Amino acid sequence: MRVRLDKYLSDHTELTRSQAKKAVRDGRVRVNGELVTKGDDKVSFSDSVFLDQSQISGGVYQYMMLNKPAGVVSATSDDEHRTVMECILGGVDQASGRPPSYVAKDLFPMGRLDKDTEGLLILTNDGPLAHRLLSPAHHIPKTYYVELDAAVDESDVQSMRSGIDIGEKRPTRPAEMEILSEHSCFLTISEGKYHQIKRMFGCLGKRVVGLKRVTMAGLALDETLAAGEWRFLTEEEIAYLKGI
Ligand code: URA
Numbered sequence: 382m383r384v385r386l387d388k389y390l391s392d393h394t395e396l397t398r399s400q401a402k403k404a405v406r407d408g409r410v411r412v413n414g415e416l417v418t419k420g421d422d423k424v425s426f427s428d429s430v431f432l433d434q435s436q437i438s439g440g441v442y443q444y445m446m447l448n449k450p451a452g453v454v455s456a457t458s459d460d461e462h463r464t465v466m467e468c469i470l471g472g473v474d475q476a477s478g479r480p481p482s483y484v485a486k487d488l489f490p491m492g493r494l495d496k497d498t499e500g501l502l503i504l505t506n507d508g509p510l511a512h513r514l515l516s517p518a519h520h521i522p523k524t525y526y527v528e529l530d531a532a533v534d535e536s537d538v539q540s541m542r543s544g545i546d547i548g549e550k551r552p553t554r555p556a557e558m559e560i561l562s563e564h565s566c567f568l569t570i571s572e573g574k575y576h577q578i579k580r581m582f583g584c585l586g587k588r589v590v591g592l593k594r595v596t597m598a599g600l601a602l603d604e605t606l607a608a609g610e611w612r613f614l615t616e617e618e619i620a621y622l623k624g625i
Contacts, residue, residue, distance in 0.1 A: 383616075386410065386430070387420030394432060409433050414479050425616050442507035443485045444619050445469065446600070449502045450608035455493040465490050465502055468609050475605070476612040491515060492523075492573060492597070500525070500594035501602035503614070503622075510623060514598055520554070520571040521598040521625070525578055528591030532563045537585055541568065547580040556581070567595070598625055 384392075390401035390410065404410055405420040411431045412424055424430060447468055449455070457466045466488065473480045485506040492515055494502055505511055514521055537558060544552035557569040568578060579589045595602050600618060614622075 383423035383425045385420060386412065386417060386422045386424050389424050389430065390420075390432065393430075396432075404432060413477060442505060442510075443488060444503065444505045444507065444614040444622070445474075445488075445611050446603060446606070446614055446618075447502045447504060447611040448602060448606040448608050449494055449499055449594075451497050451499050453609075454496050455490045455502060457489055462496065465504065469504060469611055472609065472611055474612050475603075475610050476615075494594060495576060495579075495592070498525075498592045498594065499608055500592075501597050501600070502594070503597065503600070504611075514622070514625065515573075517572065522569050522571050522596070523573070523594060523598075524567055524569040524596040526561075526565070526591075526593045526595050527568050527578060527582070527589055528565045529582060530564070530588040530590050531586065533558075533560055533566050533587070535560075537566075537587075540585055541581065545581050545584050547574065547577070547584055549574055553577065553581060565591075569596075598622060 387398060387401040387405055390396055390404065391398045394401070396404060402420045405418060408416055408418060409432055410417055412422070412428050414429075447465055449465055449468070452463065453468060454462045454464050456464050458464060469484060469488065487506040488504045489506065489511070491503040491505055491511045494500065513519065538560065541556040541558040544555060546552050553574070554571050556571075559567040561567065570577060574580070578592060582589050600622065603612060606612060
């Protein structure tokens with residue numbers, strides 16, 4: 382939902398509506414790093430709004446998608462390896478081309494990808510949303526592009542569909558496999574066991590040599606993001622995730 386900036390300011394600060402209008406006219410307000418001088422400009426909850434030096438969109442959650450590169454760990458801090466958080470802090474929002482004026486300190490990756498896995502990783506500080514979507518009961522689908530050291534065929538598609546005993550309590554849930562070439566496929570799984578895809582293919586006698594997540598919960602990786610790049614989720618993408 383988008384609201385007028387002056388209304389947004391008076392809703393989120395001590396300013397009255399007329400004081401908010403004046404603050405905007407006086408050049409005290411920045412939206413996503415840009416000075417805004419018209420109170421009737423519209424902002425949404427995903428915009429970062431600053432009055433003077435203070436972020437007044439306090440309590441607002443941030444959501445970004447990162448094209449995680451290989452070699453980076455899905456953690457906020459690590460003594461040894463570069464983290465996904467460092468990718469965010471060291472980069473710019475590719476949608477606007479600017480570094481964000483504010484990055485929430487409590488961001489965390491929504492789920493994990495192995496260090497050598499690439500692709501879609503959502504970061505947020507919206508704990509309730511992440512908790513809900515990641516709950517094992519939710520079974521959100523995740524699609525991976527997989528490259529293998531051996532040829533795949535229809536019998537693998539059947540095995541993936543039937544479930545595979547990877548040594549957990551139960552076989553894996555049915556997974557949809559689409560063969561792309563002799564040595565590559567898309568695989569959609571709806572759970573997230575440790576090294577799950579590598580273990581599933583391992584049971585079929587094949588080694589995963591390349592793994593990239595391309596969709597999660599119906600949200601596709603923005604293909605304009607090079608490895609290591611990120612952007613804020615759009616308002617539509619956030620609303621979509623909240624609606625799942
Ligand atoms: N399955 C894996 O084996 N690794 C990942 O990073 C994700 C799914």
